[in-house]
């Protein structure tokens with residue numbers, strides 16, 4: 001199969017995960033339903049030319065991004081800070097007052113709302129899981145449309161299209177970009193945010209390998225995708241290098257991809273990823289089995305894709321006692337695959353554990369503070385990846 005970005009053939013095998021949930025970011029109403037989620041295999045391969053990583057076994061069937069899907073991270077203060085910084089940057093760099101911003105995959109609309117408030121732009125958000133609404137409160141209007149993108153009913157001449165954590169779900173990114181262009185004004189810009197594959201490779205973050213993500217972008221393939229269609233691009237990293245942000249401006253002529261080619265360090269991190277990931281997985285399983293043998297209770301904190309993946313991958317030989325998340329909407333719902341019931345942090349007051357495993361290193365400080373404020377004492381450990 002040829003590379004979805006540059007078309008090169010001869011992809012090399014990278015890493016395989018067997019029997020993980022087809023959907024990580026849907027929680028269920030009962031343990032029974034959660035246990036019946038389809039399990040799928042993931043087989044990552046890397047393009048020898050642009051470095052794009054993709055899951056060659058990806059199948060879109062069975063993926064439903066409807067009402068139950070979503071992983072709003074806005075409950076976390078450090079995530080909100082990341083969002084606010086991006087809004088400030090866009091407000092500073094682009095004159096958006098009275099202009100139209102389209103957000104594809106707007107979730108609950110929090111980012112679009114913040115951006116339109118800060119800039120005076122009119123916002124249109126599209127998402128299969130959002131609550132449809134029209135807001136006229138600020139200088140600009142905000143319209144959230146529940147549905148699949150592209151919209152059949154109208155086309156939008158957007159001055160800015162934002163698309164955060166969407167492109168990595170698209171098996172055909174070139175076709176998706178052409179679709180976005182139908183809603184882009186002649187001198188419009190596109191802002192893309194995706195998980196940063198370079199970070200995943202460097203820190204060996206297995207929790208980032210999920211079935212919904214068919215593509216894994218480092219800087220080079222992301223830039224190449226846009227440059228080959230005539231955009232000038234600017235790339236930056238955010239959220240402690242975990243995200244990659246691309247700002248693209250349409251220029252007349254198509255340019256050859258000019259961004260720096262993958263570094264020798266990245267090529268090395270790519271080729272060694274499979275072996276390191278296998279070793280890490282073995283370490284996780286060993287750790288959980290050891291804790292079980294010693295009679296210790298573990299909790300996983302953060303039931304997003306990393307937490308769901310972790311719970312499923314260590315579930316073979318060991319048992320994690322509790323699954324905890326600060327998002328009140330997740331409380332009382334069930335984890336796909338393992339069927340853990342998601343608890344609020346307060347639960348740990350009555351149901352103490354020995355160690356809380358935090359699924360994203362960046363949240364360790366925040367989790368420690370939360371536990372202190374609840375009067376819960378236990379070890380807190382960041383799980384890399």
Ligand SMILES: [Zn+2]
Nearest residue numbers: 003006047050
């Ligand atoms: Zn390629």
